[in-house]
Amino acid sequence: GEDVEQSLFLSVREGDSSVINCTYTDSSSTYLYWYKQEPGAGLQLLTYIFSNMDMKQDQRLTVLLNKKDKHLSLRIADTQTGDSAIYFCAESIYRDDKIIFGKGTRLHILP
Amino acid sequence: GAVVSQHPSRVICKSGTSVKIECRSLDFQATTMFWYRQFPKQSLMLMATSNEGSKATYEQGVEKDKFLINHASLTLSTLTVTSAHPEDSSFYICSARADRGLSAGYTFGSGTRLTVV
Secondary structure, eight states: OOOEEEOSEEEEETTSOEEEEEEEOOTTOOEEEEEEEOTTOOEEEEEEEETTOSEEEETTEEEEEETTTTEEEEEESSOOGGGOEEEEEEEEETTTTEEEEOOOEEEEEEO | OOOEEEEOSEEEEOTTOOEEEEEEESSSOOSEEEEEEEOTTOOEEEEEEEETTSOOEEOTTOOTTTEEEEEEETTEEEEEEOSOOGGGOEEEEEEEESOTTOTTOEEEOOOEEEEEO
């Protein structure tokens, strides 16, 4: 079946690193994504990783993929107040031509 | 980069009326568009997938007579909520994709907050 799980809340102090975790169940996932949603707004693609990769880095963002454990994480270095948002993990399943989203992790920044 | 414009951003309508939401790809041709619904503090629920020139494919549990989807051109898809009721109040988001082969080809609109009173 298709299911994406992630914790609902994360609180991090400004300047620290944030690590948001996600697990998925479909081993045929082709791409895995991290989207950011600010209040009342649509989704912004932050980064994505192809399923045969294990790491991708893009400025302050690092994505780690453990395909064996079906575990994906997003690390945000030097977390800023502007990073406060909901972060959605998602997987695309090529054969079904759709994206499955997790419930989102609300990142709260402490001063 | 690819931009998807969704309109209106907010709409309030009376119970029993119909509301149309537009989703436009501004600088690319979208062969496939997706419509999602998001409940408060919930994830996005895929409602339907539409391909230009053909009927939309609805997810299980989504009433196709209630949520009419039209994808008449490669740059425009519309979602019409017919005979809206308060339980239809939600945040609706569209997504467009230019080509099935593109990994990050899913571009999202900014969403429409529908309130039915």
